[in-house]
Amino acid sequence: MAVNDRLATQKNKNGLQSIDDMQLTKKDFPWWMVTIGLVILITFLMIQINPDFKDAFNIIRAGLGVTISTTIIAYCIATLVGLLVGLGRVSESIVWRNISTIYVEIIRGVPLLVLIFFIALVLIPGFITLLNIIGDFFMDAGISGIGEKLTAIEIRSVPNNVRAIISLAVTYGAFSAEIFRAGIQSINKGQMEAARSQGMSHWQAMRCVILPQAIRNVLPALGNDLISMLKDSSLVSILAVRDITQIARLYAGHSFKFAQAYSILCVLYLTLTLILSLIMKLIERKLGNERK
Amino acid sequence: MNENNVPMIEVKNLSKSFGVVEAVNGVSLQVFPKQVLVIIGPSGSGKSTLLRTMNWLERPTEGEVLVDGVPLSENQYRINTIRSDIGMVFQNFNLYGHLTVTENITLALRIVKKMKKEDAKKIALQQLMKVGIADKADYYPSELSGGQQQRVAIARALAMEPKVMLFDEPTSALDPEMIKEVLDVMQLLVKEGMTMVIVTHEMGFAKAAADEVIFMDLGKIVERAAPEVFFEHPACDRTKQFLSQILTH
Ligand SMILES: Nc1ncnc2c1ncn2[C@@H]1O[C@H](COP(=O)(O)OP(=O)(O)O)[C@@H](O)[C@H]1O
Ligand SMILES: [Mg+2]
Numbered sequence: 001m002a003v004n005d006r007l008a009t010q011k012n013k014n015g016l017q018s019i020d021d022m023q024l025t026k027k028d029f030p031w032w033m034v035t036i037g038l039v040i041l042i043t044f045l046m047i048q049i050n051p052d053f054k055d056a057f058n059i060i061r062a063g064l065g066v067t068i069s070t071t072i073i074a075y076c077i078a079t080l081v082g083l084l085v086g087l088g089r090v091s092e093s094i095v096w097r098n099i100s101t102i103y104v105e106i107i108r109g110v111p112l113l114v115l116i117f118f119i120a121l122v123l124i125p126g127f128i129t130l131l132n133i134i135g136d137f138f139m140d141a142g143i144s145g146i147g148e149k150l151t152a153i154e155i156r157s158v159p160n161n162v163r164a165i166i167s168l169a170v171t172y173g174a175f176s177a178e179i180f181r182a183g184i185q186s187i188n189k190g191q192m193e194a195a196r197s198q199g200m201s202h203w204q205a206m207r208c209v210i211l212p213q214a215i216r217n218v219l220p221a222l223g224n225d226l227i228s229m230l231k232d233s234s235l236v237s238i239l240a241v242r243d244i245t246q247i248a249r250l251y252a253g254h255s256f257k258f259a260q261a262y263s264i265l266c267v268l269y270l271t272l273t274l275i276l277s278l279i280m281k282l283i284e285r286k287l288g289n290e291r292k
Numbered sequence: 293m294n295e296n297n298v299p300m301i302e303v304k305n306l307s308k309s310f311g312v313v314e315a316v317n318g319v320s321l322q323v324f325p326k327q328v329l330v331i332i333g334p335s336g337s338g339k340s341t342l343l344r345t346m347n348w349l350e351r352p353t354e355g356e357v358l359v360d361g362v363p364l365s366e367n368q369y370r371i372n373t374i375r376s377d378i379g380m381v382f383q384n385f386n387l388y389g390h391l392t393v394t395e396n397i398t399l400a401l402r403i404v405k406k407m408k409k410e411d412a413k414k415i416a417l418q419q420l421m422k423v424g425i426a427d428k429a430d431y432y433p434s435e436l437s438g439g440q441q442q443r444v445a446i447a448r449a450l451a452m453e454p455k456v457m458l459f460d461e462p463t464s465a466l467d468p469e470m471i472k473e474v475l476d477v478m479q480l481l482v483k484e485g486m487t488m489v490i491v492t493h494e495m496g497f498a499k500a501a502a503d504e505v506i507f508m509d510l511g512k513i514v515e516r517a518a519p520e521v522f523f524e525h526p527a528c529d530r531t532k533q534f535l536s537q538i539l540t541h
Contacts, residue, residue, distance in 0.1 A: 194386035194445075197347055198400035198452060199376030208399060213390045 036270065043267040056260040059251050060268065063244035068272070070165055070243060071230045077169035078229070079222065082176025089181040092202060100177065107174035113235055115171050120163035120239055123170075125155045164236035172229055179221045183214035216287060223280035227273050234269070244268055298361040300325050300456045300487045301346055306355030307511075308341050315341040316352075317511035323456070326485040330498040330519075333508035334534060339491045342508070343458050346489065347378040360455060376404050379449030379457040383464050385441040387433035387448070393420065394429045397448045405452070412451075419447035423477050439470030446477055456487040463494060495538060499523055507531045 046053045088100030107115065135150025187210050195205035237246035244265060252261035299322040308316040316338040323329045331339050344350040345357055348364050348371050357364045359374060367374060388396050397416035401407045407415075420426040423443040425436075433441050442462055449457060459478070463471045475497050481488065482501045492498060498505055498519060505522040507515045507530075515522070515531045526532050 188384075188386070190382055190384055190386035191388065193349055194380075194382065194388070195400075197349060197375055197378070197380040198448075199372045199374075199404040200400060201372055204403050208403060209388050213388075216390065 033274075036274065040267055040271055040274075043263060047264070052257055052260050053264065056248075056251060056255075056257055057264050060244050060248045060261065060264055063242055063247040064268070066161065066241060067230070067233055067243040067245075070161065070168065070236060070241065071226070071233045074165045074168035074172065074233070075226050075229050077165070078172035078225075079176050081169060081173030082178075082180050085173060085177035086180025086184065087206065089177060090184050104174045104177055107171055108178075112171055112232060113238070116164070116167040116235055116238065119167040119170055120160070124158055124163055124166060128153055128155050128158065160239045161236075161241045164233075164239050164241045167239075168229060168233060168236065172225060172232075175228075176222060176225055179218045179225065180214065183218035183221075184210055186217055187213050219287065220280070220284060223276070223283070227276050227280075230272055230276065231269060297324050299323060299358070300327070300360055301489060302358040302361075303342070303346070304356045304358070306342070306345060306352045306357065308338075308345060308350055308352050308354075314511050316345070318355075319508075319511075319513055320355075321506065321513070321516075323487060323489055325455075325487050327503045328482055328488045328490065328501050330502040330505045331489065331491045331508060332493065332495075332498065332505065332534075332538075333514075337508045338511040339508055340460050343460050343489060343491055346458055347375050347380055349380075372404070376400070376452055377455045379452060379454035381442070381445050381449055381457065381459045381462050383461040385433070385438070385445045385465070387441055387445055389433055392430050392432055393425070393436070393444050396433070396444060397451045400448075401451055415451050416447070419451045420444070422450070422480070423447045424473075437470060438466045439473045442466065442470075442474045443477055446474075446481075450481075456489070457481065459488065459490040459492065461491050461493070463492065493538060495523065495535075507534065509534070 043053075047057045048054070085100045085103060088096040089104070091097050091100070110118070131150050131153055135147045135152075138144070138147030138150060141147075184206075191209050191213070192205050195209045196202070200208070233243060234245035237243055237249060240246065248261045248265040252258045255261070301321075301323040303319055303321045306316055306319050307314065319338075319342055321329070331342065333339050341350055345352050346359070348357070348368070352365075359378060362374060364371065364374065387393075388399065391399060394413060394416045397419060398407075398409070398412035401412035401415060402409065405412075417426060417429065420429055423446055425440055425443055425447075428436060428440060428444075433444065436444065446462075462478070463474050466474065471494070475494060478488075478490070478497070479501060490498075490501075500519075502519045504516060505519050506513055507522070507526075507528075509530055515526060515528045517527070522531075523535065526535060
């Protein structure tokens, strides 16, 4: 179908597609999926029959809620930030363009692990100190209502899981900004011109003409980002957030059952990412069919 | 042509350069209501750039454009309102790919003219009947032939009830067998008395439809005349040369 062909070429042009969209791999029976499925199955069987595995699993799975909620919340914020910054990157205003570019380039130039340390332990405390200073200002100015509230915020009052979510969101915001930018730029210039020639404002044209087409083109890339984010959420364990990685580490550390702990951890991530890619595929197929 | 009228489009001593490239160089012209101006010229002679300054898609480096007496440079703050009175048809149709034919037409009616959905739909259907593709109302642009897409693009522009229509090589991207269906629609607009500025290489259409033909080369107007004079007795050698190239090829 012409629509899908066009979408496919647009995706290819921008290198936004996932590996299996690239059609480098032939469409044969998904043996890989069967194999991974078997591995997962065997692990869960082990959990049923082997008390060591069962023990480890029951402890580690307590972190699933944290892993999933951290990922989802951070991803939603990151997508929102990404959309705004992506729009900033192609904005008509030189100020917005530069602010967005600086943000994206800084994030891209620093390793994720280091960024998490920096955002959680430097940026957020710094921001709270700033709020305190502003609070003092208000107090001096005699506006004690807001002033008291602002000065009362303590650095300790921002829990680690909130810091983790902010760190992930800020980092991935830059990644999805690049995706949105590429998506917007993949839309033919003529679309904007046609819209403007009809009297739409830049923003109206963006909202009603460019973005709907751009977002459709970048959905696979955004989906890949969610999967990456799920995996990278394991890094927040260094902030002592009790996600599955942190719990597995603690468990392995004091029980010395490394094999059990880390096999289960691997299989848990693998299961989650597989479920996510299946959901992505379904969504993509549905969007592809919609216009037939 | 009534010289006492305010020109619908007036271009005064207009220049536009892109860096060192002088795309348009000191062009002046007037298009009066109900007049059809055809612009011809070799590729790169500045035809598109000139046309695009007429709705401020391109900012002139020098000179002024007046639409219905309103100087555009002094009215940029309401450029969107002014543009909604100027229809534009592009070489590559530029239909909104994610919207159906009807939605392509109703979008600007709804968000620029703030029309109700039903009213906008009614207008869309009227315009689609006019260009002869009401049966494709619920199709997506990618499901239409080039000729059909261009007719939708014309319907989309007409739906805004423009005072003037600008066409930039509307048939150049079409397969030969589809050119006629688009020219027929444009001919219909000529009959209805629409004011039009048309960049085209269709000499037959230009002869039949134009009140005035302008030949551009290297960003300048080389020759302008009524079509009979222009095609039968061109004054400049450059025009003769261009016409013989176009007509023999
Ligand atoms: N956006 C642009 N940036 C740089 N150069 C341009 C741009 N648009 C047009 N030009 C140049 O201006 C000249 C006139 O172009 P154009 O108006 O498109 O000519 P025509 O429509 O007659 O083929 C050409 O040399 C072209 O390369
Ligand atoms: Mg051109």
